[in-house]
Amino acid sequence: MDFEFTEDQRALEDTVRRFVARDYTFEKRRAIRDSDPGWSREVWQGLADLGVLALNLDEDYGGLGYGPQETGLVMGAFGAGLLLEPYLAAAVIAPALIRRVASANFQEEWLPAIATGAAIVVLAHADARQAPVTEIGGNLSGRKAVVAHGGCADLLLVSARTARGETGLFAVTSGAEGVHLRDYPTLDGQRAADIVLSNAPAMRLDAGTHDATLEAIEAALDIGLAALCAEAVGIMDATVAATTDYLKTRQQFGQPIGRFQALQHRMADMLLHLEQARSMSYIAALHCTDPNRAARRRTLSAAKVTIGQACRFIAQNAVQLHGGMGMTDELILSHWFKRLTAIEMTFGDTDFHLQRFARLSRAA
Amino acid sequence: MDLNFTLEESAFRAEVRNFVGEKLPAHIRDKVMNGVHLNRDDHILWQRILHQRGWGGPGWPREFGGPGWTPAEQYIFEEECAAAGAPRLISFGLKMIAPVLMAFGTPQQQQRFLPKIMAGEEWWCQGYSEPGAGSDLASVKTRAVRNGDFYVVNGQKTWTTLGQYADWIFCLVRTDPAAKKQNGISFLLIDMKSPGVTVRPIITLDGAHEVNEVWLEDVKVPAANLIGEENRGWTYAKFLLGHERTNIAGIGIAKRELARLKRIAAAEGRLDDPLFAARVAQVEIDLMALEITNLRVLAAESAAGREKKAPGPEASILKIKGTEIQQAITELMMQAVGAYALPFKQADIGPDYAANLGTGYCNLRKLSIFGGSNEIQKNIISQMILGL
Numbered sequence: 001m002d003f004e005f006t007e008d009q010r011a012l013e014d015t016v017r018r019f020v021a022r023d024y025t026f027e028k029r030r031a032i033r034d035s036d037p038g039w040s041r042e043v044w045q046g047l048a049d050l051g052v053l054a055l056n057l058d059e060d061y062g063g064l065g066y067g068p069q070e071t072g073l074v075m076g077a078f079g080a081g082l083l084l085e086p087y088l089a090a091a092v093i094a095p096a097l098i099r100r101v102a103s104a105n106f107q108e109e110w111l112p113a114i115a116t117g118a119a120i121v122v123l124a125h126a127d128a129r130q131a132p133v134t135e136i137g138g139n140l141s142g143r144k145a146v147v148a149h150g151g152c153a154d155l156l157l158v159s160a161r162t163a164r165g166e167t168g169l170f171a172v173t174s175g176a177e178g179v180h181l182r183d184y185p186t187l188d189g190q191r192a193a194d195i196v197l198s199n200a201p202a203m204r205l206d207a208g209t210h211d212a213t214l215e216a217i218e219a220a221l222d223i224g225l226a227a228l229c230a231e232a233v234g235i236m237d238a239t240v241a242a243t244t245d246y247l248k249t250r251q252q253f254g255q256p257i258g259r260f261q262a263l264q265h266r267m268a269d270m271l272l273h274l275e276q277a278r279s280m281s282y283i284a285a286l287h288c289t290d291p292n293r294a295a296r297r298r299t300l301s302a303a304k305v306t307i308g309q310a311c312r313f314i315a316q317n318a319v320q321l322h323g324g325m326g327m328t329d330e331l332i333l334s335h336w337f338k339r340l341t342a343i344e345m346t347f348g349d350t351d352f353h354l355q356r357f358a359r360l361s362r363a364a
Numbered sequence: 365m366d367l368n369f370t371l372e373e374s375a376f377r378a379e380v381r382n383f384v385g386e387k388l389p390a391h392i393r394d395k396v397m398n399g400v401h402l403n404r405d406d407h408i409l410w411q412r413i414l415h416q417r418g419w420g421g422p423g424w425p426r427e428f429g430g431p432g433w434t435p436a437e438q439y440i441f442e443e444e445c446a447a448a449g450a451p452r453l454i455s456f457g458l459k460m461i462a463p464v465l466m467a468f469g470t471p472q473q474q475q476r477f478l479p480k481i482m483a484g485e486e487w488w489c490q491g492y493s494e495p496g497a498g499s500d501l502a503s504v505k506t507r508a509v510r511n512g513d514f515y516v517v518n519g520q521k522t523w524t525t526l527g528q529y530a531d532w533i534f535c536l537v538r539t540d541p542a543a544k545k546q547n548g549i550s551f552l553l554i555d556m557k558s559p560g561v562t563v564r565p566i567i568t569l570d571g572a573h574e575v576n577e578v579w580l581e582d583v584k585v586p587a588a589n590l591i592g593e594e595n596r597g598w599t600y601a602k603f604l605l606g607h608e609r610t611n612i613a614g615i616g617i618a619k620r621e622l623a624r625l626k627r628i629a630a631a632e633g634r635l636d637d638p639l640f641a642a643r644v645a646q647v648e649i650d651l652m653a654l655e656i657t658n659l660r661v662l663a664a665e666s667a668a669g670r671e672k673k674a675p676g677p678e679a680s681i682l683k684i685k686g687t688e689i690q691q692a693i694t695e696l697m698m699q700a701v702g703a704y705a706l707p708f709k710q711a712d713i714g715p716d717y718a719a720n721l722g723t724g725y726c727n728l729r730k731l732s733i734f735g736g737s738n739e740i741q742k743n744i745i746s747q748m749i750l751g752l
């Protein structure tokens with residue numbers, strides 16, 4: 001067994017941490033958040049220059065050929081800085097999906113552009129309940145709900161029910177006729193969009209059958225889930241460290257509040273959650289590409305349960321132990337709180353995965 | 365033992381229900397029912413409607429113009445108001461400073477301030493906390509120096525809820541820096557329009573402006589605005605804190621919000637999920653138990669009489685459980701709608717009922733922090749009830 005990272009991996013993490021510390025301060029992030037698009041193309045270009053946009057791409061397409069472990073290290077570093085740019089959507093999930101479903105031509109056209117930051121591609125998968133997206137005669141109609149970073153995409157990868165009742169994957173250009181994007185900020189300061197398609201022109205990407213396409217989408221989202229778990233751990237690391245510091249410095253009743261045993265125990269519980277979450281984020285990274293679908297999903301559900309619970313516990317108690325200060329927009333702490341809240345709800349919440357784990361365990 | 369309300373109490377409940385049903389403006393009810401922030405005018409309008417009916421000071425005795433209700437009647441009143449979607453009464457005037465004025469104020473102070481509180485003509489805020497004095501309230505540093513007929517006040521208060529609307533602030537100030545912590549504190553009433561008072565907003569994590577910093581720079585306060593005796597402010601402060609905790613359980617509000625949770629969950633089809641349904645059930649059961657606990661505390665208080673006695677440490681039980689329940693409900697509402705809880709301050713993205721759930725969850729984290737944090741309440745329980 002070996003829990004060490006290689007020197008290469010450490011160097012990568014270091015690079016990204018330094019980028020966040022120097023070029024993504026909390027003040028800078030606030031300015032980006034409050035700007036009109038809510039993300040920064042300049043930062044995106046910076047990430048391209050660092051090479052991290054190419055992390056997951058095959059070397060044939062200008063990529064670095066790394067995998068989920070390296071992605072996890074990068075996501076953890078971004079987590080602490082609360083990156084607003086669409087890294088998870090556009091540099092992790094979309095390339096993983098394109099590699100699995102699209103033709104060689106499409107891959108050659110788009111993957112290098114993703115690696116250089118020239119193009120942003122985002123998967124739009126979850127349908128709005130009342131208006132699932134369907135395909136008729138090559139065009140798409142319906143609504144996709146709360147698509148993370150949908151608004152900044154040049155190209156959308158849209159799943160849709162085909163005329164034959166199967167799931168297909170389609171490429172839709174954001175600016176095309178019949179594509180109406182409603183872009184808005186989310187609780188965590190990031191952006192999402194509802195996408196209304198009215199007979200929008202689309203290009204079918206998958207050649208596969210219904211099952212193969214759905215599985216490819218699932219596989220890409222599973223890679224995304226592992227990356228999300230790593231992001232959560234990065235945020236929780238920062239949150240626990242900041243709260244520990246606060247308990248050492250905040251004085252009440254003539255002593256640091258960290259002297260109160262009630263708070264020491266709460267902090268200890270936060271640490272337990274954090275370490276359990278870290279363990280599960282490693283498992284998630286190692287298993288998210290497991291070709292055995294049932295085993296993979298069972299493991300990822302276990303990870304999301306542990307991490308979702310840790311997100312809740314650590315976020316709530318970090319605010320609680322900061323007292324009124326924890327409630328302020330001024331401290332980054334409340335922003336970590338909100339991102340952890342959003343992460344708990346993303347790609348299936350804790351209860352969803354708890355039940356899925358139970359189901360898959362029974363079947364196994 | 366009889367867990368039912370008396371016939372008179374039930375008749376009273378019907379009377380309140382009718383009144384609120386008839387008089388509560390629909391636009392206010394809709395906001396409350398959907399978790400939308402109320403503005404100053406909403407609160408004042410409702411206070412004035414109550415006042416016209418003679419219910420402007422629901423907890424007040426007759427001698428001060430109140431209806432003289434028993435604790436059980438007050439409880440019923442608040443429960444009915446909450447259920448119908450009436451605004452929560454702004455407690456700083458009605459439930460905090462008013463009882464202090466009644467117990468320790470001079471007749472002049474009582475006549476000057478109480479009627480305007482009841483009529484919704486003056487808005488009060490609470491100037492207790494300071495940057496260095498939160499849980500450890502007795503370490504307040506804001507300094508007041510007597511100079512003839514005035515005090516000159518310098519310092520900073522913080523977390524002042526709705527201070528931006530306030531006409532008056534009641535403050536804990538230090539008048540004797542040499543005395544032991546609790547002994548050098550006085551209780552002053554300060555006109556927010558006084559020169560030297562500056563209110564600065566604090567934006568909270570939900571993006572709301574609910575709390576403020578209040579800076580006091582050479583503020584001249586007439587000595588006539590001192591409550592009771594100089595340097596005895598801590599006694600009055602603690603008396604007030606006890607009142608702050610009555611009805612802190614928020615049973616009526618929790619019931620209303622539980623009903624909202626069930627409506628949302630039903631609309632989302634979430635009650636068919638047995639795990640989710642069980643989570644809702646757990647909250648409902650906790651609330652059921654807390655309601656009886658609350659009524660027991662109330663009955664014990666009534667039996668002990670209502671003279672100058674502040675509610676006892678049992679109020680801490682109500683505060684902890686009540687706030688935990690309200691917070692749990694906000695979590696489940698968010699969970700029920702899933703992704704559509706995430707759009708931030710967007711009215712028209714997901715279903716209408718989803719619009720304020722994310723910010724509502726964030727906002728109610730405050731419940732376990734203010735009014736004496738839940739950790740401090742547990743200290744009170746272990747020390748005062750258990751004698752540990």
Ligand SMILES: Cc1cc2nc3c(=O)[nH]c(=O)nc-3n(C[C@H](O)[C@H](O)[C@H](O)COP(=O)(O)OP(=O)(O)OC[C@H]3O[C@@H](n4cnc5c(N)ncnc54)[C@H](O)[C@@H]3O)c2cc1C
Nearest residue numbers: 260320321323324490492493498499523525730734737739
């Ligand atoms: C939204 C909001 C509105 C408010 N409105 C008002 C208002 O209108 N007027 C006003 O005067 N104040 C108001 N407050 C202030 C509130 O009363 C204080 O926030 C509260 O007393 C806690 O103080 P603090 O924030 O300084 O936290 P601290 O006292 O620094 O506490 C930090 C953490 O340490 C814990 N802690 C502290 N001491 C102990 C101990 N002995 N044992 C165990 N744990 C301990 C606390 O529980 C908390 O978790 C408001 C606060 C908020 C958040």
